Amino acid sequence: MFSKRLTLAFGILAIIALCQGTVAWWAIDSASNNVIRGRVASDMLSGFIELSATKQRLRTWLSQALLDAGADPQQRDGYQKDMAATLARIEALADTSAELNANQFPQNSEHKLRKEALRVLRVSLEELKSAMASARAIPANSDAKAAWTEITRVFNLSQGLDLRTLLADSIARERIAVERERAAADKSLRLVRGLAFGATLALALAAMLLAAYFVRALHRPLRELTAGAQALQRGDLDHHIPDGRDDEFARFATNVNAMAVELAQHRQIETATRQRLEGLVAVRTSELEQALQTLQQLDIRRRKLFADISHELRTPTTAIRGEAEIALRGGEKPGSEYRASLRRIVETAAQLGIVIDDLLTMARSDIDTLALNRIPLDVQEPLRDAIDQAQSLGHQRNVRIESPHGDTGEVRLLADSQRLRQLFTLLLDNAVRYSHPDSFVQARTRVVSDPETSTWWELQIADHGIGIPAEEMPHVFKRNFRGDRAQLHQSNGNGLGLSIAASLARAHGGSIVFESPDSSGTTVTLRLPVLPGAMQSTASPIYEHTYS
Secondary structure: OHHHHHHHHHHHHHHHHHHHHHHHHHHHHHHHHHHHHHHHHHHHHHHHHHHHHHHHHHHHHHHHHHOOOOOOHHHHHHHHHHHHHHHHHHHHHHHHHHHHOOOOHHHHHHHHHHHHHHHHHHHHHHHHHHHHHOOOOOOOOOOHHHHHHHHHHHHHEEOOEEHHHHHHHHHHHHHHHHHHHHHHHHHHHHHHHHHHHHHHHHHHHHHHHHHHHHHHHHHHHHHHHHHHHHHHHHOOOOOOOOOOOOOHHHHHHHHHHHHHHHHHHHHHHHHHHHHHHHHHHHHHHHHHHHHHHHHHHHHHHHHHHHHHHHHHHHHHHHHHHHHHHHHHHOOOOOOHHHHHHHHHHHHHHHHHHHHHHHHHHHHOOOHHHOOOOOEEEEOHHHHHHHHHHHHHHHHHHOOEEEEEOOOOOOEEEEEOHHHHHHHHHHHHHHHHHOEOOOOEEEEEEEEEEOOOOOEEEEEEEEOOEOOOOHHHHHHOOOOOOOOHHHHHHOOOOOOOHHHHHHHHHHHOOOEEEEEOHHHOOOEEEEEEEOOOOOEOOOOOOEEEEOOO
C-alpha cells in the first residue's frame, strides 16, 4: 500500500520537474534567440554607421585631391577597402537575420528593404571606385563648380536614389530593429524568471503536500513499531504490535509478533538447557577436583621417586670415579693404554653424573634453566673427547666414524666445556645408535657467516641409518618421543637425549636442525656462535677411523 503511494508521489514530483524543465528550456531558448537577433541588428546598425562615416572620410579625401592638397592614394584605397569589407559584413548579417526571422512578417518586410538598400550601396561603391580612380586636381583656368557638382552627384546619387537618404533610412530602420529585439529579449527574460519562480513554487508546494500526507500517514505505524522494538529490547516478549491494517507495516508487525513468540519458546528451552548444563558442570567440577587431588599426590610421589633414584645412582658413579682416580695415581700400574682407559672411565663417570642431574632436572621441568659455566675455549678439544667416547659405541655396533683431524685451526666459543662435550656426545651417540651395521657416520666442521655478518661454528653429523619420516620431524625434540622406526631399531631408550641436546644448544646461543631426505639417513646440523676475532682457521679435513 505505502509502496504504491510512494511510487505515485515520486511520479507526480518527476512529472512536475519534467514540465518545469521543458518550460524553462523553451523560455531560455526563446530568450537566447531574441538576444542573438538583437546582437545581429546591433551589428548591422554599427555597420551602416561605419559605412556612412567611411564614405564621408572618402569624400574629404576627394576634396583634398581636387584642391591638390597632397591627398595620399593609399589612403583612398584603404577607405574603399574598408567600405567594401563593411558592406560585405552587413550583407552576411542581413542573411543571418533573414534566417532567424524567417517566419515573422515585420522582419521579412525589413529584410526586403535592407537587401534593396545594400544592392544600391554595392552599385554605388563600384561607381565611386571608377570616379575616384579618375580624380585629378582642378586646373586653375577650368570650371571648378562643374567638377564639384559632378563629384557630388557621384557621392549622393545612384540609380536615381539619394544615397544620403538611403543611409539615413537604413540607420533609422536598424535602430528600430535593435530596440524591438532588445524589448523582445527583455520580455523573454521576464518570462523565464516568472516561469522558473512559478515552477519552483509549484514543485515546492507539491513536495510539502506529499510530505505532510506521508508524515501523517506514517506517524501511527512507526510509533507502534517503535514501541514494539523497545518492548523487545526490554525482554517483554508478550508485547503485541497491532497488525490489523492492510499495508507493509502491518505485515512487518505480524512477522515481529511471530518472532517474539519464537523467542519466548527458545527462552524457555534455553532456561531448561542451562539448568541441566549447570548440574552437569557441577558434577564434572567435582570429578575434576578429585582428579586434580589425585594428580597432585602422584606428582609428589614422582618427585620423591626421582630424588631417591638420584641418590642411589650418584653413589656408585662416585665410587667408580674414585677407583679410577686411585688407579691413575700409582706409578706401578700398566702402561699408557691402561692409563688412558682409566682416564676415559673417570670422564665417563663424570659425564654419567651430569646426565643423571639433567634427567632429574627435566623431571622438574627446569631444563631451560641449566647452570652453565661459560668461558672462552677452543671447540676442538671437547669435540675430540666426544668423538673418542663415541668410538667405543661404534666399535660395538660395527659403525665407523669419519671425523675432522689434523690442524683444523683454533675456533673459540663462549661455552661450558663439560656441557659442550655432553652435547656433542648426545648427537654422535644418536647417530651411531640408529645407523645400520657396517655403515659409517660423518662428522664435519666449518665456520660460516650469515648476511648479518654474524660468524657461526657449524658441526654436521650425517649417518646412513633408518632416517626420520617427515611426519615425525616436528616432534624429534619433544620429551619422551620415539618414532616407530626408532622403537623397532632400538628397543631401549627413553627419548630424552635430543630434548637435552636442544636445550644445551639453546643455552649456548645456538640451534640444531635435522634433515632426512627421502627418510634415508639423517643429517643433523649444530650451529654455535663464534667469539668475534677468535677464529684462526676454517679448514676441516676428514679422516676415516674404522673398527673391524
